[in-house]
Amino acid sequence: xxxxxxxxxxxxxxxxxxxxxxxxxxxxxxxxxxxxxxxxxxxxxxxxxxxxxxxxxxxxxxxxxxxxxxxxxxxxxxxxxxxxxxxxxxxxxxxxxxxxxxxxxxxxxxxxxxxxxxxxxxxxxxxxxxxxxxxxxxxxxxxxxxxxxxxxxxxxxxxxxxxxxxxxxxxxxxxxxxxxxxxxxxxxxxxxxxxxxxxxxxxxxxxxxxxxxxxxxxxxxxxxxxxxxxxxxxxxxxxxxxxxxxxxxxxxxxxxxxxxxxxxxxxxxxxxxxxxxxxxxxxxxxxxxxxxxxxxxxxxxxxxxxxxxxxxxxxxxxxxxxxxxxxxxxxxxxxxxxxxxxxxxxxxxxxxxxxxxxxxxxxxxxxxxxxxxxxxxxxxx
Numbered sequence: 001x002x003x004x005x006x007x008x009x010x011x012x013x014x015x016x017x018x019x020x021x022x023x024x025x026x027x028x029x030x031x032x033x034x035x036x037x038x039x040x041x042x043x044x045x046x047x048x049x050x051x052x053x054x055x056x057x058x059x060x061x062x063x064x065x066x067x068x069x070x071x072x073x074x075x076x077x078x079x080x081x082x083x084x085x086x087x088x089x090x091x092x093x094x095x096x097x098x099x100x101x102x103x104x105x106x107x108x109x110x111x112x113x114x115x116x117x118x119x120x121x122x123x124x125x126x127x128x129x130x131x132x133x134x135x136x137x138x139x140x141x142x143x144x145x146x147x148x149x150x151x152x153x154x155x156x157x158x159x160x161x162x163x164x165x166x167x168x169x170x171x172x173x174x175x176x177x178x179x180x181x182x183x184x185x186x187x188x189x190x191x192x193x194x195x196x197x198x199x200x201x202x203x204x205x206x207x208x209x210x211x212x213x214x215x216x217x218x219x220x221x222x223x224x225x226x227x228x229x230x231x232x233x234x235x236x237x238x239x240x241x242x243x244x245x246x247x248x249x250x251x252x253x254x255x256x257x258x259x260x261x262x263x264x265x266x267x268x269x270x271x272x273x274x275x276x277x278x279x280x281x282x283x284x285x286x287x288x289x290x291x292x293x294x295x296x297x298x299x300x301x302x303x304x305x306x307x308x309x310x311x312x313x314x315x316x317x318x319x320x321x322x323x324x325x326x327x328x329x330x331x332x333x334x335x336x337x338x339x340x341x342x343x344x345x346x347x348x349x350x351x352x353x354x355x356x357x358x359x360x361x362x363x364x365x366x367x368x369x370x371x372x373x374x375x376x377x378x379x380x381x
Contacts (some may be wrong), residue, residue, distance in 0.1 A: 050077045075105040084341030087113035094279070099128035110136040112162070118142040119150075126150040134160040138188070141166065148173035154179025159183050164190040164214070171199030185209055190216035190240070197225035204232035214240040223251030230258030237261055242301075243269040249277035268301035268304030275307055 004378040050058060050071055052126065055078075071077075078101065083090050092302070095117055101332055106129040114341050117140050126132075126147075132155050137143060143166050151158060158181045163169050169192040177184060184207040188196055195218050202211065210233045216219060236259040241247055247270045267273055294316070300306050 073101045078102040080108040082110040084112045090114040091116040095121040096124045099125040104131045108134040112138040119146040122147045123150040126154040136162040138162045138164040144168040145172040148176045152176035160186040162188040170194045172198035175204040186212040188214040200225040201228045212238040216242040226251035227254045230254035240265040240266040248272045274305040
């Protein structure tokens with residue numbers, strides 16, 4: 001039975017809260033919720049609690065009862081998922097089911113090491129989870145350019161993408177990301193050795209807001225790729241060029257002139273770099289003081305042509321430098337104490353941490369043969 005009151009249809013059997021008596025305190029928000037206030041019953045509080053639980057705990061809660069199953073598997077509780085601990089068991093259908101369950105709620109997903117996930121599963125994922133912002137596909141070796149095409153088509157809000165060790169990725173992927181993911185801020189394509197300067201050129205023209213870029217192990221990259229980065233990525237803060245063997249001084253000079261906010265630069269293994277680049281940064285480049293004033297960390301591992309002159313220039317013009325990694329390729333000095341830092345470096349940067357590691361070599365055999373050699377690195381005296 002329903003009746004009309006003031007133009008509003010009411011049920012005869014509708015349960016209404018008892019009005020507060022004179023002098024009686026009004027119920028608080030928790031009491032109202034427990035009484036079944038609009039949209040705030042006990043299920044509301046359970047849902048709020050479940051939103052703080054990790055994936056494993058949510059799955060356990062889903063097995064308690066039907067009511068908890070509905071609450072635990074609600075998509076709003078699955079906004080951040082890390083499946084690294086289950087990488088051996090994750091297959092494509094698992095990713096597809098998760099994407100259907102989470103839908104637009106999912107913001108962050110890590111599939112690091114999940115080698116069973118391929119392009120088809122990630123296409124379904126991209127179609128269902130269009131609000132994804134952080135995606136880690138490090139070590140997902142089955143994926144190809146088709147995955148980046150799907151991300152480009154459906155995931156325009158993507159900001160962080162890790163494709164490290166996805167060796168099938170080519171320039172086509174970078175072109176697709178440039179066209180469909182303009183908000184991209186961090187991209188890791190370490191060991192994607194099919195990427196060339198053409199891919200970098202396409203990427204930076206569409207993703208000029210990049211703040212972190214890892215090109216570690218991209219051995220086909222040349223100085224021209226760095227020129228594109230310097231021209232189109234003024235917000236770049238972190239750049240990793242480790243083992244980019246074809247990089248020379250010319251390429252790094254363009255980075256310094258264009259990337260004013262650069263704070264961390266790794267040039268480990270770039271054996272073609274000489275003092276000329278860092279001396280130019282220190283005194284010959286007219287905009288150096290503005291460009292590299294924020295530099296905090298520099299890795300010069302195996303840059304065998306760098307000398308103390310470089311360290312002096314860094315100490316003068318990079319006052320915020322905190323960490324300097326210098327691992328010489330020549331290990332003949334293992335038996336000598338580490339040489340002292342240049343006086344200028346100690347004067348300008350007294351708190352700098354220098355990580356200098358001398359790789360062990362086999363010590364020379366004993367002349368008399370009376371001492372026993374217990375290992376290849378040490379001689380017990």
